[in-house]
Amino acid sequence: MDDMDKNYWENMLFQTEELESCFDESFSYYDSSSPDGAQSSAASKNIVSERNRRKKLNERLFALRAVVPNISKMDKASIIKDAIDYIQELHNQERTIQAEISELESKRSIFLDFDQEMSYNSKPKRSRFEQTCDSAGSRSSPIEVHELRVSHMGEKTIVVSLTCSKRTDTMVKICEVFESLDLKIITANITAFSGRLLKTVFLEANEEEKDVVKIKIQTAIAALNDPDSPMSI
Amino acid sequence: MDDMDKNYWENMLFQTEELESCFDESFSYYDSSSPDGAQSSAASKNIVSERNRRKKLNERLFALRAVVPNISKMDKASIIKDAIDYIQELHNQERTIQAEISELESKRSIFLDFDQEMSYNSKPKRSRFEQTCDSAGSRSSPIEVHELRVSHMGEKTIVVSLTCSKRTDTMVKICEVFESLDLKIITANITAFSGRLLKTVFLEANEEEKDVVKIKIQTAIAALNDPDSPMSI
DNA sequence: CTGTACACGTGAGCC
């Protein structure tokens, strides 16, 4: 590669030298054909200008080659092609990494949110859940929760496990309950067995008293069964 | 910009048309000066070849212009210059994002370490970006457990949550660990995010002292990272 | 009228 480079510049130099003799030739030639001094001056200006343009373009190309790794050939066209491929590769990487970063951030906010308290959760953004639920008709069939257990795991985590009937959108409705209580879902799990659904949901505990949260959850989920009755475990 | 583009291609087209008449001229000229048919054929071949070369180069340049946003001018030199600037800008972005990702990851790892924690990895964690940069990324066996938390939920249940690299058979190896410790798995859960796997395993606690079990689990899982070192909490 | 930017044909070097 280095020697190719050397050859490249040697060629450049060589042809630059060659240019001068050529230039003399053309100059005398022009002098004979059209003796107008202004015209020949303009022509030589054009020549030197064009020479500078080519030089600048080659320098740019050389600089482009410098910022692009993995240059296969020293070809002008190949340099540009490699640059194009490299830019596209960078674009793909950028997209991937952006997705990864946003995912990391979202997961981190779900995860435990230690010091910085849910900054962008101030408004209960009823986002996708309720939208999909609206289209499906959330009011239609009650969920029929059969068993419900709310327990604490460590200081920061609440585990809710419940069984309910096999309906569609049961998990969505459960999640809506937690959302309405400002409880963040860490992870959730559905298991189907004997015509029932067993759900296990890990929640991030907020600052409230444990028992208060527990009662709130039980009340809200029990309300899914019969919105009129205040509750009955 | 659109009109500039149009002008550009109009020019291209125009000068291409012009070329044909020029070509005819030069052809007849050559025919008169040197009646050697082979020579003129070679010359015309050279002409058309050179024409194709220029065309290819221009197409490449056009493609380069297409993948680079914010092109200031349609100049050839300017196109290359903008491409260079853009690549350098992407390089800066890449460095910034890489730093951001590592910072995020370190925060996240600090985060889980609040309870009883080991999980400090001697190796500098290879971010996903570095892995893509790595030409040969296929590393075989070790699972690379990054975070590990063992806690008790009630009297009968142990919850183990850990994150590890995305490998095949990671859960199998984890389960083998629990089996070797005579711990029964109640349920297990895998969640994939940001190139990692988050596993949550519920174990049935045996009769041993809680802290003893905890240490055993931590030791055995740490051994997955580096089987030689016995580990140090 | 003066640059500027371009495509063209041409000759030369290099496999």
Next chain:
DNA sequence: TGGCTCACGTGTACA
């Protein structure tokens, strides 16, 4: 030897 890549000078169109 033919097939490339290249730099060069030149004519032309546009601002």
